Amino acid sequence: MPGKVAVYRKEHFNAAHRLFNPAWNNDKNNAVFGKCNNPNFHGHNYEIIVRLVGEPDPETGYVIDLKALSDLIKENVLKKFDHKNLNLDTPYFKNRNPTAENICIVIYDILREKIDKRLDIQVRLYETERNFVEYPVTKENF
Amino acid sequence: MPGKVAVYRKEHFNAAHRLFNPAWNNDKNNAVFGKCNNPNFHGHNYEIIVRLVGEPDPETGYVIDLKALSDLIKENVLKKFDHKNLNLDTPYFKNRNPTAENICIVIYDILREKIDKRLDIQVRLYETERNFVEYPVTKENF
Amino acid sequence: MPGKVAVYRKEHFNAAHRLFNPAWNNDKNNAVFGKCNNPNFHGHNYEIIVRLVGEPDPETGYVIDLKALSDLIKENVLKKFDHKNLNLDTPYFKNRNPTAENICIVIYDILREKIDKRLDIQVRLYETERNFVEYPVTKENF
Amino acid sequence: MPGKVAVYRKEHFNAAHRLFNPAWNNDKNNAVFGKCNNPNFHGHNYEIIVRLVGEPDPETGYVIDLKALSDLIKENVLKKFDHKNLNLDTPYFKNRNPTAENICIVIYDILREKIDKRLDIQVRLYETERNFVEYPVTKENF
Amino acid sequence: MPGKVAVYRKEHFNAAHRLFNPAWNNDKNNAVFGKCNNPNFHGHNYEIIVRLVGEPDPETGYVIDLKALSDLIKENVLKKFDHKNLNLDTPYFKNRNPTAENICIVIYDILREKIDKRLDIQVRLYETERNFVEYPVTKENF
């Protein structure tokens, strides 16, 4: 019995966003968010890596069919985020900023509902090649 | 006399854009531009590679100091495009679409004015890792 | 009139192949092709980059819609090669070896028939990150 | 006393494989494994990353000489898998499918026997840039 | 309350180094360190990834402003290491070898002093694309 294996699937989407706190005035928003506060938005090619941990099925050798995981991410995440304005075109960032941290948490919450509870999930989100985040932080990280 | 050498410098910027033709109605814009026509914009991490061709200076061994080229691209291109909305925050796409092709031509035109005429220039622009363009197309391409 | 722009689209496929010359005996095949002559085949994640050169349409700003180019490559190349044995499952390598050079020529020939004659085409094929080829070689290369 | 450090070495091999369960009929194999069940095989450029955890030797500053680790992976893993058909040319997949999960477990088992027991080992295997796995899953992951 | 998120920032520096133990004679140094013991040094493009773990600030959505983290790494690490000889131009490797392991520990020690104690830190250092290390090794790794 080999035990658990982690499997990963990488996907991407392109979106616009703007960082600001509506409770603050312009000067404070500029001081904190700098050019990320551009009122007309800017954008990114986001990369997401979804990690699932579980035991391989002895009949298939799969923890999960990664094609099925890819389809599930496309249906539940990319359809909502790809070629969208994260602030205006999605319901998730009405009351919180679309920072990499918050986008990652939102994607985790969406996927956690759709994936078999026996599988642990983590999500890593690249905003750029040099800035990235991951959630949740448990003992079993990548 | 070794002759000419090509030197390259890679930079990047993050921007929002939208593709549509104001002379067309919504249906036609959707048919032609699909999700790139999202009215609230989407965005990309653009990568640009600037290529200069010339003879190395015998005293330095440089065609150009690539640090100086990097500064020149930052001052003349990135300051205008990074964390901007290409349609709304720049003057270049009032009468043409910010497609990868047109952004690349605009960047070439900006840099051609600023760089020594003895050096040939080409610009390659990556909109995503899988979609990219280059301009101009001459006998000396990369 | 800015003139011509080159546009590129990257796709990939996974395939098995074997290199050998049926006119030669085993010893000569092993001497020339080494482990690439494994009788039970080996395989690669092939990356292809298709380059088209033409003038952007003034109404769209596109040389070609890269989504349309992607679909065309998927329909005409990937369907035939992805998850296939190049020697046994395709008609192209009955009388020539599926070397990177020959696969690249075959892909060019397939695409040249399907793409508007006003657009120049080149194909680059990566067999591995360190071994790659491109065809045809003209004055307008990348 | 700084404590433990993790060190990583990346290697690669190219191989053919086919996914199917001999206990199932053709229709079920196609339904489950799709194009991965192609009877004539397909293939991949596999990347492996081996992670060892231990304390650096105070005389060398090394946890392990990564050149020695590279040689050990080449001798024990790449010689068996590179330019091979995983189903037909190796003894490991007679009774289980050469999925990424199972290949990763096999490589771990091979290396665990050859490496000093004071060093913890994990293996990550990339089947493609977008599909990858790692084993074992412990509290000390990457 | 979503809990903790890991955030990452990637930076790079270029440096020369040499591996040898002054307590050993030449033959032993060559036997152990091989070409890394070249008396005139060799060099690398080092990549570093700094990982911080903490709870996002509810007002900003940031664990930390990654621009501020980048500036902090530049000021405290890159200024000391970039375009330097690690053996001769820094005080850190007088009594220990500048192996990847030791460089990573030194960078961690520098940053640990400068970063809010509520945030956990780990550092990954790439000496080449194929050889890399990370420190410390805890239950919360990447």
Next chain:
Amino acid sequence: MPGKVAVYRKEHFNAAHRLFNPAWNNDKNNAVFGKCNNPNFHGHNYEIIVRLVGEPDPETGYVIDLKALSDLIKENVLKKFDHKNLNLDTPYFKNRNPTAENICIVIYDILREKIDKRLDIQVRLYETERNFVEYPVTKENF
């Protein structure tokens, strides 16, 4: 008759170097070369891509066996440059600076002597991911 194909092989080496002109005083060298003039050297992971253009052999389908090209580059270039100080350990930069431009010309000159004259050669050299050069510049570039 398909005509010519370009084939590429990528290799790498790690080396130390320093940029300065001995005919100039310290102040001028610092003004021109900045931190690249560090007297104790700094270093890079250099990547080289060698491109050959020729007709595939009809019996093998190869322009050249890329394994043979790899061996030739290792024997003639990497043995001389890998883990070396380019200024002190090689004869090539006694009277010219080891800039990327000059290293690329030197590698071209070395390889041009060793490779069949019917094959055209070009060399691309990456000093970093963002700074690279290629030589010679002809009508047939990459």
